[in-house]
Amino acid sequence: MKVNIKFTIQTLSLGVLLFLGTSCSDFLDEVDPSNITADSYYKTPDHARTAVNAIYANLRTIRGGAYGGSPWLMVEFATGLADSDLGQADNSNIIRNLNNNSDNAYGLVHWSSNYEGIADANLAISKIPEIQMPEALKNSLLGEAKFLRAHFYYQLVRLFGSVPLILEPIDLASEDLYATEASEEEIYEQIVKDLTDAEGSGLPFNGSSGRVTLGAIKTLLSSVYLTMAGYPLEKGASYYTLAAEKSKEVIDSGEFSLFSSYDDLHDPSKKNIGENIFMVQYTTLTAPSDWQPLIIPYNMNISTYSAQTGAIYANQDFIHSYETGDERVKEKAFYYTTYTLKTDRTQTVNLGGYFLYKHFDIEANLVSASSDLNWSLHRYAELLLIYAEASNEVNGPNPLAYEGVNAIRNRAGLSPLSGLSKEEFREAVWREKWHELSYEGITWFDMVRTRKGYDVLSGAFEDFVGHQFAYGPTLTARELLFPIPTSEIRNNSNLVQNPGY
DSSP: OOHHHHHHHHHHHHHHHHHHTOOGGGGGGOOOGGGOOHHHHOOSHHHHHHHHHHHHHGGGGGGOOBTTBOGGGHHHHTTTOEEOOOTTOHHHHHHHTTOOOTTOHHHHHHHHHHHHHHHHHHHHHHHGGGSOSOHHHHHHHHHHHHHHHHHHHHHHHHHHSSOBOOOSOOOTTOGGGGOOBOOHHHHHHHHHHHHHHHHTSOOOSOOSSSSOOHHHHHHHHHHHHHHHHSTTTOOTHHHHHHHHHHHHHHHHHTOOOOOSSGGGGGOGGGTTSTTEEEEEOOBTTTBOBOOGGGGSOTTOOOSSOSOOOOOOEEOHHHHHTSOTTOGGGSBTTTEEEEEEETTEEEEEEEEEEEEEGGGOOHHIIIIISOBOOOEEEEEHHHHHHHHHHHHHHHHSSOHHHHHHHHHHHHHTTOOOOOSOOHHHHHHHHHHHHHHHSTTSSOHHHHHHHHTEEEOTTTOOEEESTTOBOTTSOBOOGGGGSOOOOHHHHHHOTTOOOOTTO
């Protein structure tokens, strides 16, 4: 691991903890902060809670950006389903055109932010057991930390493949300072261990606080098992069974449900409830969400935001691949093609493309330019589709699998599926995932684990390698992983660059 990244992480994290864990009224009683270390700080339950809070903050890092684009766009342009009007966003454009390289700043942010989250989690997991507090509180905090560490490793292993597996805090004297890569299987085994530990930590099944819940843990675990069943590990039937069982536990709990309206998906008042199983948390003015300028058409003067970049919008051929009558492609459901002018809200302008309304904060764009909207990492629609796909692989189409898919289709105004073969049902579920979970940071991961691309012109699924995007470029085996950032390779000779970069 790169020296200055990992060592700075531990120092910075402690500084954040000191700031967040200290009240204004007692600052005069503090000792010299330069003499405070991780060993001397972690003494009280409040310190433990603050340590876990610091881990959550790393979930937000990849979503920032402006005229240079944003790291969350990385996996969207890799699908071939996204367009952009932001000519200066080189990091997006080279991915979209399949000319990506290891100098791409998006990849570095993904690498660094996930390892920063892991470092914060490792510190909390290491120090919390030593703190005197009720065992129930201690276990729940450790459960949150392990879930978050599992999330960060799940991102890393799917993006970059074999990466260092670091489970303890490190400093300049640590053996893991220049860590070697662990195999993908070893990383997945640790992810499963962290999540199964978190399952037994006593967390509530659901809650509106935005913190990790048992429902979120089981949902992530079901996704992990589904991925392990497919590529690259190809563990097959036994892991499809595990994915089906774990997702069914969430369904059977009755704690989550589909929203009746697509408007609820981007309504800040619906944070952490209903369909939203686990979200990245934002608060207007204090920590506002920062992707609104990216999903607003370039300089069309429709928003109170001064930056309107047109950084991403849906490929038109993908929009046309939805079934006739699908409510999701009706105006201002998942996408929008018109909006009123900032200078005169009685005037409507055609935007020239299908922009992402599912991430659009109406209040922020009309009034405040400060968004209170959360980003959903896991929602119930995805969970239903995980169960449908996994259970079909084990036993073929079944009533509960049909029920979940058809609930999603019913909301979209589509006729229910019935009478399909195992192979037909498999592709029907994939198609539903592509259309329902579009531009939510999920599609590229599905492409890699299934080794399939979606031909938006024919509606068929074809092999990933050789899949041609509607606008021309063709995927090769290289695109199954992103390149390890150049700076990391340069600073750690134990890292091996992914093939083709």
